[in-house]
């Protein structure tokens with residue numbers, strides 16, 4: 001799997017356990033991954049190996065269980081690095097690779113520039129998995145003298161093959177769905193339509209998995225049934241998110257920040273203490289942001305979030321000018337920019353609003369709420 005820019009807040013790296021860097025990309029473990037690591041170890045040591053290979057010492061099953069879980073993790077990282085390496089070749093920055101409950105996610109920071117790039121980035125992961133499956137298959141006969149190692153290598157060959165096949169299911173956002181999207185994109189020259197078709201195919205496969213999972217549960221195979229239904233539910237909800245996003249992007253297409261932005265925040269003096277700002281201007285007014293002025297010039301922005309970062313006991317002694325974000329450090333957008341690209345920028349920077357600026361003057365603010373209000377107004381106008 002690989003994930004690209006979306007308007008949802010991205011899973012932040014700070015919630016994951018950092019492992020280090022490869023090719024300049026941070027590798028991290030989401031905390032949910034530790035759960036899956038324990039589960040895989042337990043399933044391999046307690047069920048798979050003892051039933052396939054009887055009569056080994058108890059400890060050996062557990063050593064193999066841990067080794068399998070670690071090497072499965074290495075396999076998933078290599079799959080993700082496959083996507084990332086191709087993305088980097090197209091000069092698309094890759095922020096990080098995080099391993100979580102269902103495998104890995106590469107935070108690739110932009111949409112691919114063209115269908116060919118999309119195709120190559122998407123196919124690279126499954127190709128790596130297939131190569132790994134091939135290597136383990138070729139290595140297998142070398143270990144016939146050591147049964148436990150042979151068993152491990154055999155399982156790794158199987159699981160990498162399964163990883164490639166599962167990811168090649170042509171439902172977006174799986175890798176196969178990206179291949180489908182790239183193909184439709186190449187034919188129709190319309191990325192949004194391609195996303196809609198590929199994501200709806202993803203929903204179809206998700207619902208198919210749920211259907212088969214439920215069938216299996218009714219036929220008595222509870223363990224496998226619930227697992228397949230769960231994967232289906234996961235795929236369907238991921239695909240549904242992409243469908244909504246593509247529709248959302250379609251509604252915003254061609255609209256500029258100027259049309260959607262709200263009023264600029266009220267102005268406030270840089271000399272005022274934070275305590276006075278909170279008591280007289282935030283409480284009771286509902287204002288959450290202020291333009292900071294000095295001698296009639298806007299020099300920065302202060303938000304509720306910024307105030308909260310400063311310990312409460314320091315509020316009386318801290319001037320707004322010391323706590324604000326200076327104008328030249330502020331991420332901003334322009335009135336003529338596309339609303340959609342401004343939203344993407346907010347998502348990348350993890351902020352809820354952007355000042356709208358022309359010639360070093362703040363002419364308005366664009367927040368996520370403004371965009372939703374704008375869409376609501378357009379709907380009422382029948383647009």
Ligand SMILES: [Zn+2]
Nearest residue numbers: 001002125175
């Ligand atoms: Zn992948």
